Amino acid sequence: MNLKLITMLGVKVDEEIYELIVPTSTGEIAVFPGHEALVTLAVPGAIAVRYHKGDPDSKLEFFAISGGIVEISQKAIRVLVDEADHGDDIIEAESRAALDRAIELREKAQDQIELEKAHQLVDRHSVRLKVAELRRHHRR
Amino acid sequence: MASTQILKSRIRSVKSTRQITRAMQLVAASKMRRSQEAAKASAPYSLAARQLLNALAGHTSVSDHPLFVKRRVKTRLLIVIASDKGLAGAYNYNIIKAYTEQLQADDKAGIKNTTIAIGRKAAQFVSRIKDTQVMGVYQDLPDRPDGRELRAILDSVRVKFTSGEVDAVDVIYTEFISIVKQTQRIVRVLPAGVDNEVESEPSTSTDAVYEPSATEVLDGVAYRLVGAQIFQALLDGRASEHSMRMLAMKNATDNASDLIEDLTLAMNKARQGAITQELAEISAGVEALNE
Numbered sequence: 001m002n003l004k005l006i007t008m009l010g011v012k013v014d015e016e017i018y019e020l021i022v023p024t025s026t027g028e029i030a031v032f033p034g035h036e037a038l039v040t041l042a043v044p045g046a047i048a049v050r051y052h053k054g055d056p057d058s059k060l061e062f063f064a065i066s067g068g069i070v071e072i073s074q075k076a077i078r079v080l081v082d083e084a085d086h087g088d089d090i091i092e093a094e095s096r097a098a099l100d101r102a103i104e105l106r107e108k109a110q111d112q113i114e115l116e117k118a119h120q121l122v123d124r125h126s127v128r129l130k131v132a133e134l135r136r137h138h139r140r
Numbered sequence: 141m142a143s144t145q146i147l148k149s150r151i152r153s154v155k156s157t158r159q160i161t162r163a164m165q166l167v168a169a170s171k172m173r174r175s176q177e178a179a180k181a182s183a184p185y186s187l188a189a190r191q192l193l194n195a196l197a198g199h200t201s202v203s204d205h206p207l208f209v210k211r212r213v214k215t216r217l218l219i220v221i222a223s224d225k226g227l228a229g230a231y232n233y234n235i236i237k238a239y240t241e242q243l244q245a246d247d248k249a250g251i252k253n254t255t256i257a258i259g260r261k262a263a264q265f266v267s268r269i270k271d272t273q274v275m276g277v278y279q280d281l282p283d284r285p286d287g288r289e290l291r292a293i294l295d296s297v298r299v300k301f302t303s304g305e306v307d308a309v310d311v312i313y314t315e316f317i318s319i320v321k322q323t324q325r326i327v328r329v330l331p332a333g334v335d336n337e338v339e340s341e342p343s344t345s346t347d348a349v350y351e352p353s354a355t356e357v358l359d360g361v362a363y364r365l366v367g368a369q370i371f372q373a374l375l376d377g378r379a380s381e382h383s384m385r386m387l388a389m390k391n392a393t394d395n396a397s398d399l400i401e402d403l404t405l406a407m408n409k410a411r412q413g414a415i416t417q418e419l420a421e422i423s424a425g426v427e428a429l430n431e
Contacts, residue, residue: 006188008371010181026352037348041360069361071192073348080188080364 001033002076003049005063007084012063019050020077022070031072038072042081044123046131057138062087064131066124085128092132099125144414147407151400158396164227165389171283172319172382178284179316179375186372189365205355206302207332207362216253217275217297217306218242219329219370221313221377222262224280228381229388231314231322232261238324239312243271254306256293258374275300285374294367301330313373314380320387322380329369332362 003020005013020031023045042065049061068081102125106118222235239262246253254273257263263277276296281289300306309330314322350357 004188006185008182008185008368009178011184024351025356038351039348039357039361040351041357067360069192069357069364071348078188078192080185080192080368082364 001074004076004078005047005084006078006080008082012084012086013049015051017049017051017077018053018055019048020079021048022079023047024070031077034074035072037074038070040070040072042068042070042079044127046127046134047079047084048134060138062131062135062138064090064128066127083124085131087131087135090128090132090135092129092136095125095129095132099129144407144410147403147410151403151407154396154399154403158393158400161389161392161396165386165393168382168386168389172379172386175283175375175379175382176316176319179372179379182368182372182375186368189368192361192365205358205362207298207330207359207366210331211304211307213251213307215306216246216251217256217300217309218253218272219256219293219297219309219311219373220258220262220266221311221373222257222259222265223377223381224260226261227388228385229391231381231384232259234324235262235312235314236265238326239265242310242312242326243269247271254300256297258293259377281374283378285371290367290371290374293370294363297330297366297370298363311370311373313377316376316379316383319383322384327369327373329366332366 001017003013003015003017004011018033022029022031023043025041025043028045029040044066045064047063047065049063050059051061064083064085064087065079065081066083068079071078071080099122102118102121106115106122109115109118218239220235220239222232226232243253252273253271254275255266256276256278257266257274258278258281260279263279266272266274266277276293278289278293297309301309308328311327311329313325313327315325316322
């Protein structure tokens with residue numbers, strides 16, 4: 001089945017895949033070919049892509065995504081998210097530092113707007129860090 | 141004939157103007173390339189968004205959703221996207237013309253309207269006119285607007301629409317077609333799913349299951365997709381602004397070069413004239429002495 005990972009900054013993935021694991025508002029779901037038609041909400045987290053049947057977990061590719069929409073039909077999946085970063089593009093140490101900074105910002109936040117911004121940053125960087133860790137874990 | 145002194149100083153001033161316009165042209169060109177890429181890159185997102193919207197709007201369980209409700213239009217919200225800075229050719233003029241046309245049409249049809257102005261030039265214009273009520277003004281958006289600015293606009297739009305204060309939301313912006321072609325467009329973003337230009341893919345989400353529930357999914361879908369449309373309009377506006385500024389500045393640079401040529405010619409003529417006159421006077425003096 002075809003997976004299209006579409007972000008506001010362009011199409012990140014447009015390929016034939018075997019399995020997709022995606023975090024949704026009702027929990028993580030795994031999608032295989034022939035899945036029933038489904039439209040659901042993706043929540044910020046890590047999605048995993050297995051390209052071929054029988055690929056080991058070490059060949060999974062991870063993406064950090066922000067919230068969005070997952071549209072599944074018999075033959076194709078469309079994932080529309082505001083942001084998606086490939087696991088390979090995320091440097092673990094950098095995300096960890098960014099997360100620490102974001103947490104610090106959250107603690108120092110003076111007003112509601114700053115707090116809101118800091119919350120978003122914390123969410124974003126914790127997702128990225130999670131993806132980086134997942135990737136390291138599976139590649140080992 | 142103007143003196144060479146005056147001509148010289150005019151040439152100098154035109155030259156420095158040319159230097160400025162040329163610099164602005166180069167800056168606009170590089171900004172344009174970037175925003176052009178951004179506008180193109182997000183096009184698939186917007187397209188998929190609109191296809192989804194259309195497919196969902198045809199779905200029976202969708203038409204009851206607050207963002208899809210079609211009411212008789214009594215009050216309309218216009219979002220006008222212009223630039224913060226001038227010197228971009230007819231960019232702001234064209235947008236404001238399209239906007240005034242809408243205001244006049246509303247006037248005739250007896251529709252009240254409110255406005256959200258994006259960009260300083262739009263804000264300045266709406267603050268001067270009495271025909272509309274200004275709901276919000278957004279200035280100095282970054283070149284790559286991100287979710288936060290968008291969300292502020294989007295949230296107020298959603299509240300106004302679902303509360304019934306406005307019955308339709310239109311965006312007026314400049315669509316970027318190519319470097320030399322940009323057109324003003326008016327797109328209805330709410331009620332959602334009334335854009336007939338995009339053919340919906342036949343297989344999309346008919347009889348799909350909605351999780352956790354149809355209303356919740358639709359809420360997220362509609363909200364996000366309406367946002368994508370506004371986002372695309374912002375990016376298109378940006379790309380158009382930069383390309384129009386680049387062209388305007390190129391014309392200004394060319395004009396300055398022409399002017400410098402003409403002035404140099406005039407100056408040379410004036411100088412030669414002075415020399416000829418001096419020679420004539422000298423030879424006349426010599427003639428007079430010889431007699």
